[in-house]
Amino acid sequence: MALEGTYLTTAGLHELEEELDQLRSVRRQEVAERIQDSKEVGELENAEYEEAKNEQAFVEGRIQELEMMIANAVIIPDHTQAGASSDVVELGSIVAVQMGKGKKADTYTIVGSTEASPTDGRISNESPLGKALLGKKAGQKVEFKTPSGSQSITIVSVQ
Numbered sequence: 001m002a003l004e005g006t007y008l009t010t011a012g013l014h015e016l017e018e019e020l021d022q023l024r025s026v027r028r029q030e031v032a033e034r035i036q037d038s039k040e041v042g043e044l045e046n047a048e049y050e051e052a053k054n055e056q057a058f059v060e061g062r063i064q065e066l067e068m069m070i071a072n073a074v075i076i077p078d079h080t081q082a083g084a085s086s087d088v089v090e091l092g093s094i095v096a097v098q099m100g101k102g103k104k105a106d107t108y109t110i111v112g113s114t115e116a117s118p119t120d121g122r123i124s125n126e127s128p129l130g131k132a133l134l135g136k137k138a139g140q141k142v143e144f145k146t147p148s149g150s151q152s153i154t155i156v157s158v159q
Helices: 010-040 047-071 128-133
Strands: 006-008 073-075 094-098 106-111 122-124 141-146 149-158
Touching: 006 010, 006 047, 010 047, 010 073, 047 073, 106 128, 122 128, 128 141, 128 149
Parallel strands: 006 073, 106 122
Antiparallel strands: 094 106, 094 149, 141 149
């Protein structure tokens, strides 16, 4: 894994910190107890023991992943705050786009890949649409490639 920044909103960073705390304080202990219980059965080749060891590896791997993401966190500015707007699309921008004339505008927030959730209106700065929008202004027409072909949108507004 490259040592590049993990782009996160303040809320996203808080969620990762909570998950890390949960893994360290609760899940780690639960898995250790499962391993101990399965050892007491006597057979170290039993399926429960193997499953618990696999879960332990997953938990420890996720802890390392979260620690790395938090250590390399780059906080995205909150564009919902008064006076925090920019006329150029950047990480954290809330962008209204229109696919075609007469169609309803869709609104997206540009976030890092860790927090992307297109169904919730949060698109990654690394997605085809996110990349195409970065650095553009309201009123500009933007073309971008998707797996299904080339798409064209117009930026209605940038907050």
